[in-house]
Amino acid sequence: MRALALLAALAAPPAAADTVVAARTIRAQTLIGAQDVAVKKGDVVGAVSDVDTVIGQEARVALYAGRPIRPGDVGPPALVERNQIVALIYAAGGVAIQTEGRSLSRAGPGERVRVMNLASRLTVSGHVLPDGRVQVSN
Template sequence: MRTGLLIIALAAALPARADRVEPVRVIRPQEIIAPDDVVLRDGPRSGSLTLEAVIGREARVALYPGRPIRAGDIGVPAVVERNQVVPLVYVRGALRIEAEGRALARAGAGEYLRVMNLSSRATVTGRVTASGRIEVSP
């Protein structure tokens, strides 16, 4: 009986092992990850990323072979570049205001981005759409 408890205690002390996603080559920041760029390897659990969650994403940092890809290392592909002039749209009820702004960083669809309104020089935050438009909400 004690032997069984000892085996369970030792197994609980060992690190959990599972598949992890690793690059097969150096992937530079701002590169889109292709299916041939990554592989599943057995090793210590480093997160719950799957191949489907990684493929098609953009590398935010340099990714190296032998190192697992973490959730913070990747993101949605950018549709707006830093310093790009983008349309700003504010809608509230029947009121619709459109202006031009300058993006203060890179961002992908669905992400929030700070933008400087070119007319007023005010800085606003809005959500990036797939077309690159910035929707400013109240």
């Protein structure tokens, strides 16, 4: 009986899944709208299958028409641009220090970014907060 159930499971066609593809060529750093993506039948390993996870995101790399979109190809829109002056915040044990720094790359909320402290000229790393400030990690 187990063998029969196993044969039936193996003989069943695989469930068809959808893959999100670029409807046109999308340049890096472009916000993705509903008109920029399409759904293609078939499952591509590692590709995004839900179109709602892509819409409103920013292309991190160039996306070519008809090619699958992978999770690392998109991300939240950048709040911090390269060379932008940002507020650096360090808080520990009830003490909070705030100073200015210059961002060394682009980053969105929750992403890690390197920043040069303008007062000391030291490079530190931190996470971008939803308001665009950078929380320095220790």
